[in-house]
Every structure is written in C-alpha cells, then in structure tokens.
Amino acid sequence: MNHDVSVNTEESQSPSNDFVWGAAAIGREIGRTPRQAFHLLSKGRIKSARQVGKNYCAHKATLRKEFGAE
Numbered sequence: 001m002n003h004d005v006s007v008n009t010e011e012s013q014s015p016s017n018d019f020v021w022g023a024a025a026i027g028r029e030i031g032r033t034p035r036q037a038f039h040l041l042s043k044g045r046i047k048s049a050r051q052v053g054k055n056y057c058a059h060k061a062t063l064r065k066e067f068g069a070e
Contacts, residue, residue, distance in 0.1 A: 021057050029060060030067045 020029050026049060027037030040046050042055045048066045049058035 018060050019057055020060055022055055022064070024057050026056060026063065029058070029063050 018058055018059070020026050023038040026041065026046065027034045030037065030046075032040070033058075040049035041049055041051075046056075046058065046063070047054050048062040051057075
C-alpha cells in the first residue's frame, strides 16, 4: 500500500521554532521510529499533531506533555 504522505526529516533551524514537521521529526521527539510515528499519526493516535498538506506538524511541548515527558 502506497501512501502519498511524505516523511519530512527536516526541522527548521530557527531557535524560536517550537514546532516539529514530519513523521520522522515527531518520532524523534517522542522516542519512536519514523515508521512507528507515521502509523500513530495516520491512525489519529497523536492528538496534538495536525496534518498540514502532506506533512504532519506538532508543537514540541504539547507532544512531550501528551507522551509523559513533561
């Protein structure tokens, strides 16, 4: 099965940017592989993430709070 949602591995280098973009970056933030993160995102299991176009985006602090890191 081919999904047209890209797994963006790039994060903005701006220090004031509190968001992560793409399944790989979200996975790193919550301690999951890109594949695990994409599965969770596509099933709607990461409530703090939103799909913007073909990519997913999430606020770092909200992700950490949702997954018990803060």
